[in-house]
Structure formats: C-alpha cells, structure tokens
Amino acid sequence: MSVSDMNDTAFKYSATNGIQHEEALLFEHAHDAAESIHLPGVKGDMPNALAVFARQNPAGIPGLSEPETVRHFVRLSQWNHGIETGFYPLGSCTMKYNPRVNEQVARLPGLAHIHPDQPEETVQGALELLYEVQQWLGEVSGFPHVTLQPAAGAHGELTGLMMIRACLDARGETERRTVLVPDSAHGTNPASAALCGMHTVELKSGPDGRIDLDVLKAHLNDGTAALMMTNPNTAGAFESDVKEICQLVHDAGGLVYGDGANLNALVGVARPGDMGIDCLHINVHKTFATPHGGGGPGAGPVAVNETLAPYMPVPRIVKDADAYALQGNVGTSVGSVLGSIGQSGVYMRANAYISAFGREHLHKIAQDAVLNANYILHRLKDAYHVPFDGVCKHECLLTDEIQNRHGVKTLDIAKQLIDLGFHPMTVYFPLIVHGAMLIEPTETESRETLDNFCDAMLEIAAQCEAGDTDALHEAPVKPFRRRLDETQAARKPVLVWPA
Amino acid sequence: MTISANVKYTKDHEWVRMDGDIATFGITDHAQEALGDIVFVELPEVGREVEAGEAYAVVESVKAVSDVYAPVAGEVIEVNEELEGEPEKVNTDAFGAGWIAKVKVIGDGPVELMTDDEYNTFLEE
Numbered sequence: 195m196s197v198s199d200m201n202d203t204a205f206k207y208s209a210t211n212g213i214q215h216e217e218a219l220l221f222e223h224a225h226d227a228a229e230s231i232h233l234p235g236v237k238g239d240m241p242n243a244l245a246v247f248a249r250q251n252p253a254g255i256p257g258l259s260e261p262e263t264v265r266h267f268v269r270l271s272q273w274n275h276g277i278e279t280g281f282y283p284l285g286s287c288t289m290k291y292n293p294r295v296n297e298q299v300a301r302l303p304g305l306a307h308i309h310p311d312q313p314e315e316t317v318q319g320a321l322e323l324l325y326e327v328q329q330w331l332g333e334v335s336g337f338p339h340v341t342l343q344p345a346a347g348a349h350g351e352l353t354g355l356m357m358i359r360a361c362l363d364a365r366g367e368t369e370r371r372t373v374l375v376p377d378s379a380h381g382t383n384p385a386s387a388a389l390c391g392m393h394t395v396e397l398k399s400g401p402d403g404r405i406d407l408d409v410l411k412a413h414l415n416d417g418t419a420a421l422m423m424t425n426p427n428t429a430g431a432f433e434s435d436v437k438e439i440c441q442l443v444h445d446a447g448g449l450v451y452g453d454g455a456n457l458n459a460l461v462g463v464a465r466p467g468d469m470g471i472d473c474l475h476i477n478v479h480k481t482f483a484t485p486h487g488g489g490g491p492g493a494g495p496v497a498v499n500e501t502l503a504p505y506m507p508v509p510r511i512v513k514d515a516d517a518y519a520l521q522g523n524v525g526t527s528v529g530s531v532l533g534s535i536g537q538s539g540v541y542m543r544a545n546a547y548i549s550a551f552g553r554e555h556l557h558k559i560a561q562d563a564v565l566n567a568n569y570i571l572h573r574l575k576d577a578y579h580v581p582f583d584g585v586c587k588h589e590c591l592l593t594d595e596i597q598n599r600h601g602v603k604t605l606d607i608a609k610q611l612i613d614l615g616f617h618p619m620t621v622y623f624p625l626i627v628h629g630a631m632l633i634e635p636t637e638t639e640s641r642e643t644l645d646n647f648c649d650a651m652l653e654i655a656a657q658c659e660a661g662d663t664d665a666l667h668e669a670p671v672k673p674f675r676r677r678l679d680e681t682q683a684a685r686k687p688v689l690v691w692p693a
Numbered sequence: 694m695t696i697s698a699n700v701k702y703t704k705d706h707e708w709v710r711m712d713g714d715i716a717t718f719g720i721t722d723h724a725q726e727a728l729g730d731i732v733f734v735e736l737p738e739v740g741r742e743v744e745a746g747e748a749y750a751v752v753e754s755v756k757a758v759s760d761v762y763a764p765v766a767g768e769v770i771e772v773n774e775e776l777e778g779e780p781e782k783v784n785t786d787a788f789g790a791g792w793i794a795k796v797k798v799i800g801d802g803p804v805e806l807m808t809d810d811e812y813n814t815f816l817e818e
Contacts, residue, residue, distance in 0.1 A: 680730075684730075684732035684733070685780065685781070
C-alpha cells in the first residue's frame with residue numbers, strides 16, 4: 195500500500211494483504227541437490243514378503259531443505275484471511291474467535307499425550323472431563339443422553355439418522371424411509387439421508403422463510419421416517435411452530451431430527467429437547483468455540499431422548515460411583531461410528547470454554563450473538579433488501595435486489611468487501627432467496643468492528659446508488675489473487691503437477 | 694432471456710418437446726440464468742425408467758447443485774453426452790444444444806404442463 199492510500203479509510207478498514215510476491219509450487223522450488231531428510235539405506239536384504247512392494251522408481255518428492263519448506267508454507271499463509279487477521283462474518287459457518295486459553299488446556303501433557311487405547315484406570319482424569327462435556331451438552335440441549343463419537347456435524351447427522359432408522363426397524367416399520375428436508379436446509383441433510391439408505395423429499399418454505407405447516411401435512415404419510423429441521427433455520431429465523439411441527443411428525447409415526455448447527459443462538463436460553471425434537475447434533479466448533487475441522491479433528495456429538503437411547507453408538511462413557519468407564523456392549527446399538535470415543539482434544543477445549551462461562555453466564559453467548567446480528571440487520575435494512583421481516587437470531591439475511599437495479603450482484607458486493615478488509619459474508623445461500631447474503635457476526639465482535647463492517651456495506655450501497663459501479667465489478671484489487679474464475683476452476687480444474 | 698414456443702413447461706423450469714412418442718427434456722433459459730454458469734451435468738443412464746416428476750438428472754453450477762425433474766414418464770433412450778465435456782451448452786443454448794435426455798413416453802403422459810404464454814405469465818408472477 196502506498197503512503198497516499200493511508201488515509202482514515204485505510205486504517206478504518208484494516209486488514210493484511212500479506213507479502214505480495216508470487217509463490218511457486220513446492221515442486222517448482224525443488225532442487226534435488228538439497229534434500230532436507232536423508233533416510234538410511236536398507237541394511238541387508240529386504241524380507242521376501244515385502245520385496246514385491248519395493249519401489250522401482252524414485253518417489254518424486256521435492257528436494258528442499260527444512261527452512262525452504264517452512265518458508266514456502268509461511269509465505270502462502272500470508273495470503274490468507276483468518277479470524278486472527280480480520281472480521282469473518284461467514285453466515286451459517288459461525289467463524290467465532292477461539293479463546294487461546296482453551297488451546298492451553300487441550301495441550302496439557304496429561305490430556306495431549308495419552309492414547310485412545312490406554313487402560314481406563316490410567317486416564318480417569320480425561321474420561322472425567324469428557325463425561326462432564328457429555329452431561330453439559332445434554333443439559334444445554336435438553337436431552338438425557340449424548341454420544342461424543344461423531345467426528346463432524348455431518349457425521350452426527352448420519353449417526354442420528356442411523357439411530358432413527360434402527361428405532362423404526364425395531365418397531366417393524368421397515369417401509370419408513372422418507373426423510374423430509376426443508377428447502378432452506380444445509381446441503382449435508384439430504385446427503386446424510388442418502389448415505390443412510392433413505393430418500394429425501396424437499397419441503398418448500400412458506401412466505402416467511404419458515405416451515406409451512408400445510409406443506410408439511412401434505413407430505414406426511416406412512417412412509418415418513420423423519421423430518422430434519424434446523425432451528426433457528428438458515429435464514430436466521432426461529433421456527434416458531436416447532437412444537438406443532440414435532441407433534442404432526444410424531445402423530446404421523448415419524449421422528450424429528452434437529453440440525454443443531456445454529457445452537458449458538460439458543461444456548462442457555464431455549465432447549466431443542468423441550469421443543470419435541472428427538473435427536474440433535476451439536477457443532478462444537480460453532481457453539482463452544484473449538485477450531486473448525488477443515489479436514490482436521492472435528493466433533494459433532496449427538497444428543498438423544500429416551501426413544502432413541504437404546505440405539506446410541508458404543509462405547510459410551512459411563513460413571514460408576516467415582517470411577518469412569520467405557521461401556522462397550524449394548525445389543526441394540528448401531529455400533530461404533532468412530533475408532534475411538536471421540537475427538538478428545540476438541541472436547542477438552544469445549545470443556546474449558548463452558549467452564550469459563552459456567553451455568554450462570556452461558557446464555558450470554560446466545561444473547562450477544564443475536565444482538566450483534568440484529569444490530570447489523572438494523573443498520574443495513576434500508577440500504578439492502580431484507581427478504582423476511584422481523585428480528586433475526588444469530589445471523590441476518592439480505593439480498594442484492596436493490597443493487598441489482600444498478601447491475602451489481604451479490605458476488606460484486608462480496609468481492610468489494612475483500613478490498614475493504616473484510617472476509618465476505620456467505621453468498622447465494624440459503625437457496626430460497628435470490629442473491630442471498632447471509633451475515634453472522636458472532637458474539638465475539640465489538641461494536642466498533644460491527645460499525646466498521648456496516649460502514650463498508652453502506653459505502654458499497656452508496657456507490658451503487660451513485661452509479662459508480664465499475665470498481666465493484668473489478669473488485670478485489672488489493673489482495674494478491676484478484677477475482678478468480680470460479681467457472682473455469684470448476685469446468686477445467688488443474689489437479690496434478692506437472693499440469 | 695428467451696422462451697421457446699415449441700415446447701411445454703413445468704413449474705420447476707424444465708421444458709419438454711414432444712415428437713410422436715419421443716420426448717426431449719431440458720431446463721429453461723430462465724433456469725440456466727438463475728443457476729449461473731453450469732459446470733457439470735449428471736446424466737441419467739440409458740434404459741432407466743423415470744416417473745413424471747422424478748429427479749432424472751443433476752445440474753451443478755458455481756452457486757448450487759439442483760435436481761432436474763422429468764416432465765413426463767418414460768424410458769430414457771438417449772442422453773446428451775456432449776454435456777459431459779461442455780456443460781456450458783446448457784447456458785448458451787438451453788432449448789437447443791443444451792438438451793439433456795430423450796425418453797420414450799410411457800403411460801398417459803404429463804399432468805400439469807404449461808404453454809409458452811402460460812410459462813411467461815408464471816414467471817412474471
């Protein structure tokens with residue numbers, strides 16, 4: 195950035211755009227002369243049984259020294275935007291800041307250096323902490339039982355549907371295989387149903403973005419296995435008919451699966467178990483501030499009521515007097531869904547986070563998340579089209595309808611935000627509105643940050659009104675990589691080196 | 694956006710062109726415009742029997758993945774294999790080179806199809 199750019203605006207919308215140098219692929223950096231690791235050769239003859247597997251040609255691993263390798267990845271990371279570099283209002287993804295103290299707790303040697311197969315009596319402390327999380331998640335969600343096994347939210351969905359299927363089978367209702375999913379649902383819902391051998395019927399949302407009771411009634415029949423509902427839903431709206439919805443599904447002989455992705459809007463205030471839902475997965479990273487999985491360890495624990503309890507995965511963590519144990523054999527269980535009892539390190543962070551708030555203060559997470567989202571909604575509601583009236587929960591939904599009149603689309607607005615130093619909101623989701631912009635600030639942001647973001651959004655809206663739209667179509671110009679050709683990337687992806 | 698006069702329409706923005714007992718399916722120009730750049734089309738298998746209203750194909754754009762529903766019941770006799778390499782044909786020529794599948798019609802045919810005028814009115818609503 196040049197000195198002349200460093201006016202108030204530049205400071206107000208502060209973000210890093212890293213070191214602006216092109217970075218070659220690791221393979222392009224490679225120079226065979228300097229391999230960083232020298233493996234010893236094989237001593238003596240290779241055992242006959244293994245000889246057939248002996249590599250005939252070099253593996254093609256790039257030859258680089260350790261500092262060269264480290265620098266490559268650190269340079270790449272400087273092009274990135276994360277929650278530590280700036281505001282990250284990605285709706286439906288809940289990119290909340292993860293307090294560092296939780297990392298410290300998870301790294302305590304007694305928790306970090308144990309093995310999943312260690313004898314129970316040597317890991318009583320870790321089991322106690324996991325058991326606590328299990329009990330607290332049950333209390334927060336309003337269910338008597340919780341399994342910590344599933345390793346992600348979508349894995350929790352699959353586990354929940356497996357339990358529902360097992361329950362229906364036990365009732366002799368093997369023909370019930372239809373899962374009703376509102377058209378605003380996360381894409382993982384129908385995917386989980388399909389993976390569980392069931393098929394999905396989509397429910398069209400009502401004019402207020404919520405489940406339409408008449409549409410639901412019309413689709414309930416003796417083939418209905420379950421309804422999957424997200425509450426609050428992906429439009430940031432609370433499904434106010436939730437009790438009647440659950441009653442209708444139960445009367446029709448089905449069960450209600452709760453997608454708990456948005457539990458952070460309810461935590462400590464309202465409990466899905468009290469609303470009539472039979473089972474709920476919880477995205478620990480969204481509600482309890484553990485890092486996002488992103489291919490690493492995640493957690494999607496599932497809470498269930500008494501109806502589904504017999505089918506929970508094993509092993510289960512149980513408490514007997516003062517000792518903790520793993521209970522392995524339960525005849526009606528769907529079995530194990532993970533090679534261990536769950537992602538222990540993630541739950542240690544969640545335990546630290548919940549402990550820090552305590553029973554008295556946990557509701558402040560939900561209150562502040564909802565307040566922040568409504569603050570943004572209130573400041574932007576005149577400049578941007580709001581498809582569904584009323585207060586929102588933890589995220590607010592806008593569209594590009596007003597800006598469309600000036601030829602500006604959601605994608606342009608998102609890209610301009612990058613130039614102003616913010617990660618864009620979620621775009622084009624949920625699918626039930628055209629040109630969706632889903633904004634989720636989370637409870638961890640200050641009013642100053644929210645105001646800066648709103649100012650940026652209002653500045654973009656004003657640019658549209660003034661007809662000053664060329665820059666919006668060009669954006670972003672500040673990051674090292676500018677507007678990427680998403681279409682070409684999907685149609686002609688380059689996935690191997692050399693291309 | 695164009696609306697072809699030679700085909701019938703569904704409320705889910707598919708079109709069907711009848712030629713004797715052979716029906717050709719595709720998605721409308723309005724649909725491709727709403728979806729944005731199409732990057733992949735999952736075609737049905739030849740020989741598969743589809744019900745009217747059943748999802749027989751999937752179109753994937755940079756924004757979304759959508760099921761495509763059969764306007765009439767029939768047996769798939771041909772699919773547009775060119776879409777495997779050039780899915781953009783759905784964008785550039787939705788009613789022509791962007792056709793998806795041909796079926797031999799089975800049964801009494803469609804239930805609720807619209808003419809071009811009716812579809813135009815439907816879109817305006």
